[in-house]
Amino acid sequence: MSNTFYDRINCTDIDLENISNQICEEYKLGKLISNVLIETGYGDFNYILESQKGKIVVKILSKDRIQEFADRYIKTMEITIERGINHPKLYNSKNGTLHMLKIHENELKLCVMEYIDGQDLYSANQKATIQDIQEIGRQLAIINQLEIKPEFVYDSWAIINFKREYELKKKYLNDSQVRQLEELYDSFRKIDIEALPHSFVHGDVINTNVNKAISYEHDIDIENKRESKRRVIVKGLKNETEKNVNIVHRTLAMQDSTIDAILD
Numbered sequence: 001m002s003n004t005f006y007d008r009i010n011c012t013d014i015d016l017e018n019i020s021n022q023i024c025e026e027y028k029l030g031k032l033i034s035n036v037l038i039e040t041g042y043g044d045f046n047y048i049l050e051s052q053k054g055k056i057v058v059k060i061l062s063k064d065r066i067q068e069f070a071d072r073y074i075k076t077m078e079i080t081i082e083r084g085i086n087h088p089k090l091y092n093s094k095n096g097t098l099h100m101l102k103i104h105e106n107e108l109k110l111c112v113m114e115y116i117d118g119q120d121l122y123s124a125n126q127k128a129t130i131q132d133i134q135e136i137g138r139q140l141a142i143i144n145q146l147e148i149k150p151e152f153v154y155d156s157w158a159i160i161n162f163k164r165e166y167e168l169k170k171k172y173l174n175d176s177q178v179r180q181l182e183e184l185y186d187s188f189r190k191i192d193i194e195a196l197p198h199s200f201v202h203g204d205v206i207n208t209n210v211n212k213a214i215s216y217e218h219d220i221d222i223e224n225k226r227e228s229k230r231r232v233i234v235k236g237l238k239n240e241t242e243k244n245v246n247i248v249h250r251t252l253a254m255q256d257s258t259i260d261a262i263l264d
Contacts, residue, residue, distance in 0.1 A: 118213025
């Protein structure tokens with residue numbers, strides 16, 4: 001297991017089993033069975049803990065996350081769940097949903113979540129169906145109504161930044177990839193993004209951030225929310241015309257082309 005992940009929580013000299021045993025004790029999970037590091041995502045330390053009571057997901061916040069961020073982060077997840085958005089359940093310890101764990105000289109901020117057995121659309125090599133898009137749109141509509149105002153952070157993966165990012169990275173694409181993206185690029189050029197209303201939405205609703213699971217029909221990754229303009233994808237989802245559905249399909253497919261370009 002790479003020390004890079006342990007660096008995130010300032011625990012390069014601490015065995016993960018030690019942390020897990022304490023979590024099992026604090027949350028009354030019974031005997032520890034195994035740990036599996038989640039090597040996707042960035043910033044925090046995430047892993048799957050399996051005990052006698054089943055699997056859970058442990059998110060240990062990065063050492064750089066101050067208390068104010070941790071409180072807001074957990075509160076955002078709590079509000080998300082309360083409003084009926086598909087999100088793994090949060091478990092409580094004696095500290096509440098944000099747990100403080102003392103490991104030697106380190107105090108770790110963490111939360112424990114329900115383990116959802118499923119795959120994101122990209123990993124499953126699936127395309128979003130019309131029913132998928134409608135359900136995603138329903139949940140995005142709820143997200144847009146949340147009274148949460150995070151600081152603006154430019155996100156190169158955000159859909160509204162596609163035009164700028166495409167212009168910067170077009171030189172790295174081959175002719176076939178350029179032809180695939182030119183139609184979408186031309187459509188974006190005709191849209192006045194600044195004229196759209198502000199709302200609270202995910203910056204990149206793409207195949208890697210939409211999970212289809214056994215216990216949830218759809219689970220939208222909410223970690224990277226930004227306060228920005230209402231996305232074209234949301235506007236399209238509110239209209240059931242074939243044209244708008246096709247626009248959403250092309251948007252969801254956009255990352256596939258980008259990843260292929262990187263791999264090439």
